[in-house]
Amino acid sequence: MSQPTRASTDPQHELLLEVEGLRKRWPDGRLVLDGIDLTVSRADVVVILGPNGSGKSTLLRCLNGLEDYQEGRLRLRGVEVSRGHPAGHVATRSEQAALVALRQRVGMVFQQLHLFPHLDALHNVMLGPLHVQRRTRAAAREVAVAALRKVGLEAEAGQLPGELSGGQQQRVAIARALAMSPEILLFDEPTSALDPLLVREVFKVIRRLVYEDAMTMLLITHDLDFARDVADRILWMDAGRIVVSGTPEEVFRSAHPLVKRFLEP
Amino acid sequence: MRRPGQPTRARASRRSPGSARLRSRPWHPARGRGRLPADTLRRVKRRRLGSSRALASGIVASVLVAFLGARAAPPDVASGESAGLPPIVDRAPLAPPGTSLRRIQDEGVLRWGVDPAGGAPFAMPDPSDPRRLVGFEIELVERLCEHLGVRSEPVPADWLALIDNMKAGRTDLALNGIEASAERARVVDFTAPYYRYGEQLTVRAADRERYRSLDDLRGRRISVLNGSAAVEVLQRAGFRESEIVQYDDSLAPYVELANGRVDGSLAESIIAGYYAASMPELYSIPRTFAPGEYAGAVRKGEHELLAALDAALARMKADGELGRIYQRWGIWSAEQEQLGIVRGPDAEKVALASAASTSGLAWGPVLRELAVATGATVLLTAIAMPLAIVAGLGLALMDRSRRSALAWPARLYIQGVRGTPLLVQIFLVYYTLPVLGKTIGFGDALVWPAFAVGILCLAGNYAAYEAEIHRAGLEAVPKGQREAALALGMTSRQSLRLIELPQSFRIILPPILNDLVAMIKDTSLVYVIGVRELTAVALGLGKARLIVPQMLVVAAVFYLVVSVLADALGRRLEARLRRRGTPSVPLEPGHPHSGALPAQ
Numbered sequence: 005m006s007q008p009t010r011a012s013t014d015p016q017h018e019l020l021l022e023v024e025g026l027r028k029r030w031p032d033g034r035l036v037l038d039g040i041d042l043t044v045s046r047a048d049v050v051v052i053l054g055p056n057g058s059g060k061s062t063l064l065r066c067l068n069g070l071e072d073y074q075e076g077r078l079r080l081r082g083v084e085v086s087r088g089h090p091a092g093h094v095a096t097r098s099e100q101a102a103l104v105a106l107r108q109r110v111g112m113v114f115q116q117l118h119l120f121p122h123l124d125a126l127h128n129v130m131l132g133p134l135h136v137q138r139r140t141r142a143a144a145r146e147v148a149v150a151a152l153r154k155v156g157l158e159a160e161a162g163q164l165p166g167e168l169s170g171g172q173q174q175r176v177a178i179a180r181a182l183a184m185s186p187e188i189l190l191f192d193e194p195t196s197a198l199d200p201l202l203v204r205e206v207f208k209v210i211r212r213l214v215y216e217d218a219m220t221m222l223l224i225t226h227d228l229d230f231a232r233d234v235a236d237r238i239l240w241m242d243a244g245r246i247v248v249s250g251t252p253e254e255v256f257r258s259a260h261p262l263v264k265r266f267l268e269p
Numbered sequence: 270m271r272r273p274g275q276p277t278r279a280r281a282s283r284r285s286p287g288s289a290r291l292r293s294r295p296w297h298p299a300r301g302r303g304r305l306p307a308d309t310l311r312r313v314k315r316r317r318l319g320s321s322r323a324l325a326s327g328i329v330a331s332v333l334v335a336f337l338g339a340r341a342a343p344p345d346v347a348s349g350e351s352a353g354l355p356p357i358v359d360r361a362p363l364a365p366p367g368t369s370l371r372r373i374q375d376e377g378v379l380r381w382g383v384d385p386a387g388g389a390p391f392a393m394p395d396p397s398d399p400r401r402l403v404g405f406e407i408e409l410v411e412r413l414c415e416h417l418g419v420r421s422e423p424v425p426a427d428w429l430a431l432i433d434n435m436k437a438g439r440t441d442l443a444l445n446g447i448e449a450s451a452e453r454a455r456v457v458d459f460t461a462p463y464y465r466y467g468e469q470l471t472v473r474a475a476d477r478e479r480y481r482s483l484d485d486l487r488g489r490r491i492s493v494l495n496g497s498a499a500v501e502v503l504q505r506a507g508f509r510e511s512e513i514v515q516y517d518d519s520l521a522p523y524v525e526l527a528n529g530r531v532d533g534s535l536a537e538s539i540i541a542g543y544y545a546a547s548m549p550e551l552y553s554i555p556r557t558f559a560p561g562e563y564a565g566a567v568r569k570g571e572h573e574l575l576a577a578l579d580a581a582l583a584r585m586k587a588d589g590e591l592g593r594i595y596q597r598w599g600i601w602s603a604e605q606e607q608l609g610i611v612r613g614p615d616a617e618k619v620a621l622a623s624a625a626s627t628s629g630l631a632w633g634p635v636l637r638e639l640a641v642a643t644g645a646t647v648l649l650t651a652i653a654m655p656l657a658i659v660a661g662l663g664l665a666l667m668d669r670s671r672r673s674a675l676a677w678p679a680r681l682y683i684q685g686v687r688g689t690p691l692l693v694q695i696f697l698v699y700y701t702l703p704v705l706g707k708t709i710g711f712g713d714a715l716v717w718p719a720f721a722v723g724i725l726c727l728a729g730n731y732a733a734y735e736a737e738i739h740r741a742g743l744e745a746v747p748k749g750q751r752e753a754a755l756a757l758g759m760t761s762r763q764s765l766r767l768i769e770l771p772q773s774f775r776i777i778l779p780p781i782l783n784d785l786v787a788m789i790k791d792t793s794l795v796y797v798i799g800v801r802e803l804t805a806v807a808l809g810l811g812k813a814r815l816i817v818p819q820m821l822v823v824a825a826v827f828y829l830v831v832s833v834l835a836d837a838l839g840r841r842l843e844a845r846l847r848r849r850g851t852p853s854v855p856l857e858p859g860h861p862h863s864g865a866l867p868a869q
Contacts, residue, residue, distance in 0.1 A: 068756055069755075070752055070755060070756065094671075100760075100761075104755075104758055104759075104760055105758075107755060107756055107757070107758040108757075108758030111756070112753075112756040114749060114752070114753060114756075116749050118747075118749040118750060118752065118753035119753075120750065120753070120754075120768055120772075121772065122771050122772050122775065131757065131759075131767065132757040132758060132759075135759065135763055135767060136757055136758040136759055136763070137758075177753075180757065181756075181757075184757060184758060
């Protein structure tokens with residue numbers, strides 16, 4: 005598919021996220037991330053591929069502070085926002101505050117949707133602007149409605165999550181993340197939990213964010229076609245390492261045995 | 270859920286219909302062996318545990334005994350404060366020792382402890398107006414107060430609590446058939462004795478020729494009031510434990526005698542005179558023996574108060590005023606002259622005939638009393654349950670905390686409270702709170718009125734159960750919910766307040782409503798510390814009229830109605846939370862509530 009007016013062709017190519025030597029062990033000692041180095045520039049779309057258990061999700065969760073890690077550090081626009089701590093470290097108050105601040109700048113969409121079931125779509129989306137950004141109710145509503153419009157669900161604003169289809173729910177989740185105006189959006193297999201028939205609508209929304217809004221994003225997926233479609237860069241992970249990295253063409257032409265095995269029919 | 274009171278309640282309801290004196294007669298000479306708690310334990314031990322002296326069992330048993338001691342209507346009319354709600358809250362002033370007389374005179378009121386469940390002729394609710402107390406002791410103290418120039422305000426409490434209440438400062442005098450003994454005089458100061466009694470033997474009228482004395486009954490079974498002086502008298506006379514049949518109230522020994530289960534019954538002359546005399550098939554042998562004396566008790570060191578009371582008593586004895594009271598109540602005997610009591614002018618006897626049946630019973634005032642008491646029951650629940658839910662949440666959050674300094678005490682509290690009976694907790698808190706306050710330097714700040722103690726105990730007890738419910742509820746909220754909230758940039762606290770608690774609350778609403786209904790019924794337990802709730806008032810009214818079963822049925826219906834109403838309200842709330850529509854989230858930032866309840 006052609007990529008006519010991608011904003012990622014932005015000449016300045018401002019450096020947004022830098023990951024440096026990130027290393028994480030599970031409490032039982034297993035190494036799950038083994039020295040990840042990664043940079044993401046503004047409007048970059050980075051797709052992470054790789055087998056299950058390769059550490060993709062954990063990497064994403066480290067990036068927005070849902071998981072801690074033992075070594076390495078994370079910079080956002082050149083400023084350190086988190087760093088590794090030895091196992092057993094209890095976050096100090098200021099570290100916790102830094103994490104909260106980080107998460108407000110980094111949006112996340114989960115595989116398992118995780119909408120708040122007791123709130124309708126509008127209030128799911130409003131919650132962040134209202135309580136985290138402390139906007140007025142009117143302003144929060146305005147932001148939320150705009151975000152829902154973005155994902156094409158303005159009409160469903162009053163529905164509870166249980167009344168929406170899986171695809172619609174995931175779109176609400178995307179709107180919920182968008183409403184916080186994140187600098188970078190993380191997608192953790194956003195369609196894996198969905199009925200195949202519903203996958204398309206979610207991809208459509210993500211695609212629109214890429215092509216219309218030049219959203220910076222890191223996306224985990226198993227859908228190679230979609231990866232090829234939206235990615236500026238693809239990272240191939242295995243056993244906690246990035247084994248292949250490059251443009252979609254480079255990666256899919258890679259001779260790396262793991263990639264080849266994966267790509268074989 | 271826990272039902273600490275059930276066995277005892279079942280007992281209470283099995284009682285014979287005619288027992289106006291359901292509870293054991295307080296403090297008989299046999300029990301006068303030392304400090305109060307020991308009295309209590311001994312008394313209980315003898316009744317329930319045979320020779321066992323296990324302390325723990327003793328405490329539990331004493332609680333049961335006290336529980337059986339029914340509460341009855343407090344004399345708010347006597348105190349002139351009958352307007353509005355019943356005086357479920359007693360007050361607790363306590364000045365430095367030795368100054369009580371001055372304070373009493375300043376306030377113009379003498380608060381004194383009495384157990385209205387003690388029954389006739391000591392003190393009981395007036396059958397024609399249950400808000401009033403009548404009895405020879407009520408009259409005696411009223412006259413005493415007249416001499417002191419103050420008003421008499423009887424503070425109703427379980428008999429076992431009379432001394433503790435007085436020592437805690439809730440009252441200044443305890444006067445209710447308390448036997449003056451040297452042992453007990455180490456703990457309190459006694460006034461001059463005001464009545465001299467003896468033990469009196471009762472047999473079936475048909476046997477009056479066959480059994481003329483205790484000796485004639487050797488080897489036979491004799492019924493007594495449990496733990497009463499009669500027990501020791503019989504033991505000294507060589508009767509075996511198996512031959513001494515003890516009952517919980519004053520009437521039962523005579524009923525059993527009439528039924529033929531025993532061949533004799535031994536009790537204090539006052540009791541025999543009142544109860545045995547009302548049964549024509551029984552005959553009480555006139556000669557009494559093993560005498561003892563009743564006296565009022567005041568705190569140690571209150572010399573001025575004691576002197577004033579003794580002076581007034583002496584005058585009443587000398588001028589026939591006291592003698593006249595005894596004559597009116599039918600308890601005059603020649604022995605009273607040994608206490609210096611002069612026989613007064615002949616007086617018309619007090620008629621309590623209306624106490625004997627439901628005929629002519631005025632249901633209007635009775636139902637009104639029960640309705641007011643139901644209000645107290647509802648109020649107890651309405652205050653205690655929200656407190657329990659909030660405190661339970663606090664405990665659950667502490668319990669979940671990774672900081673062991675928080676988690677450990679919460680765990681300990683939850684286990685401790687759930688592992689002990691509510692009834693024991695109520696007694697423990699009621700009696701130890703004032704002591705605790707003094708020990709930790711709060712003075713009288715912790716001498717809480719019974720109603721407040723009742724709320725504290727119910728809330729504190731249920732909080733442990735609600736904590737477990739909250740814990741389960743919070744665990745039932747999927748972990749991803751918290752992650753999604755955190756990913757939005759919420760703080761941990763915001764996630765809890767806005768996301769986890771509202772969802773948890775929907776999950777735990779049914780079990781919480783279940784506990785609400787349970788608590789409505791558990792409020793009945795606080796009657797043991799003198800709170801005038803539904804059970805207390807029903808028992809009091811029933812005993813005053815000798816229609817306990819009828820009153821209990823009425824009370825049960827009241828409980829049922831309240832429970833069903835609470836249940837219906839709860840179901841509506843559940844349905845509302847299930848219903849789709851406006852979400853129940855607070856829309857203003859920083860709103861203090863978790864948004865668990867619908868806004869509309």
